[in-house]
Amino acid sequence: MAHYTQRHQLTLIRRIALYLLVFSIIFSGMPAQTVQAQGAQMPVYIVRSGDNLWTIAQTFYTTVDAIMAANQRTSADVLAVGDRLSIPGFEGLQGLLTTEYAPLGISLISLSRRTQSSIAALARLNRLTSPSELFIGRQIIVTSREDGSRMETLPALMPGQSFMELALLNNQNPWALSRMNLLASSDRGLPKDTYYAPSDKANPSALAIPGVQSITLDNQPFRQGYMWVAKVSAEAGVDVRASLDYQVLGNPRVSAPQFFPLPDGSQIAYGGIHAFADPGVYPMHFSFTTPEGAAYTFDQYIILRDAFYEADPPLNVPAETLDDANIEAEDKLFDALAQVRTPDQLWNGQWIYPTQHPVCEKSYFGSRRTYVGSPGSFYHTGLDLGYCGGTDIYAPADGKVLAALPNQIVRGNVLVIDHGLGIQTIYMHMDDFNVEEGQMVSQGDLLGHIGNTGRSAGPHLHFQVDVDGTPINPRSWLDRSFP
């Protein structure tokens, strides 16, 4: 009896082992997709309002069918906000998939440290073939932890400071922190590099620039003949520089404005983009220098869009106003005025229309122009306003009269008002002046009257706004307020 039982037990164990073997053979022989459908080795996306399977598939470079198969869904299933969908195609990645817009200073290594995903995984997630594809404003896919924990930027490692010191100062285990930041050991930290540590804050700073809390690029998308605005919050005494490289008629041009301190402790710069700048993708350079002299620089690509300026019919104007020598001498004078930089913002809030009639625009900014009898190609550097409702010209914003110059060959009787921070307004072809050089003016003050002086084909005001000497579309300032 005892023998029989033993034998029977042995047979049972053999049978179970055989079944297991057969099962494992069947499973290992099954197509990969079926295994994934059972397993939890796919990253998860949580459905948000406005999503549908098609947009989700588009975002994650997959198909509706693949998502349905991975989640054992049929077309009869309704997608609801908050549903968890396994996303096929990213095997080996775990956590929640989220999308965000590439912030300034981003690099694959910083993104890898912050999201705790490998560079290869991030490149695969975002179909990157080159790090330069991480340009500002591009939507990127990242993974985050299921438990909602986040990573935040640590203060910059200063020259002479060790990574271990940085870790201890921030209450972090140096070994865990170096592993988290993909360093082979805690003595491999580099000064000025960006490192991350776990954070319990709701919105930790993810900016990959040491010593800089935030950078905002305003007035996007950037367009030819418009301006870019950069606002930076950095530790006290950090010197900030930014410039945008773009091509104008085949020659590289750099618009490098100055950063000015604002009362709230941040710094702001207004940069003019030439109306002849070729649309395309260009590098924007940023450099930050700490009071200790540590410098940190990076380039980020931005898209410069076409503003679709039209061409005006050829214009008939007096020959002397097209004479190169005359134009050059006058331009020299105005180039010198454009160098003036007043470190205070003199304007306040929304600007107003400088003439009496609100919609009396005769010719727009940026239109391509030719003049009868001149081979040159020009563009219209301002907005031409007629005299539909009277001939008064008003100050659109507070400022200081920088120049009141009568009888210029091209510009006629011309007034220049400095609004501070590199912003100037210019009023051409005026009949007379009601203000004088050096005078402070307030918004709405009478500056003078519309005339027909200089290179003008009929009475009108040529209203121009220069940003660091580059004329930009005056509509920028009439349509919204800055900063």
Ligand SMILES: [Zn+2]
């Ligand atoms: Zn004009």
